[in-house]
Amino acid sequence: MTNTNRVRRGMASNPERNMCPGLPEYTDHIFHTCERAREVWHYFEQANTGVHDPNLELKEWVLCNLTHMTTDTMWPMKFTFALWWLWRWRNEACLGRISNIPGDKIRFLFMSFKEISNAWLSPQKWHIWVEGAQEETWWVGNHHRSAASH
Helix, strand or coil, rough: CCCHHHCCCCCCCCCECCCCCEEEEHHHHHHHHHHHHHHHHHHHHHCCCCCCCCCHHHHHHHHHHHCCCCCCCHHHHHHHHEEEEHHHHHHHHCCCCCCCCCCCHHHHHHHHHHHHHHHHHHEEEEEECCCCCCCCEEEEEEEEEEHHHC
């Protein structure tokens, strides 16, 4: 919850941003216009991925990034993932846990994207043994199969 919402609900007395003092903290600032967020979006802008217009309203900007067609078919997942990490890093900073925020956020996101992409795109075979099961089952990528169906 942003500081502005905490003040509105009587949970805090100061609506200012913890990480960017001087102005009330709104969702748009955390995810879209904050210098820390812009640093992340600037990297993707250089890679010609997504929509990075800081003049768009937050809702329009999010919708554009979730529906924008790029050469990177994983962009909607990466965009959502980056938003989640921006929120997490903001909360870590608010709670004074700066050591939980990576020094190189871009590298952290890139390595995380790579790990997620490999998990989704690489077919993998796992055996699942269920006590009392009559057949062997496994998962290949995102598809469930049973030994009886082959």
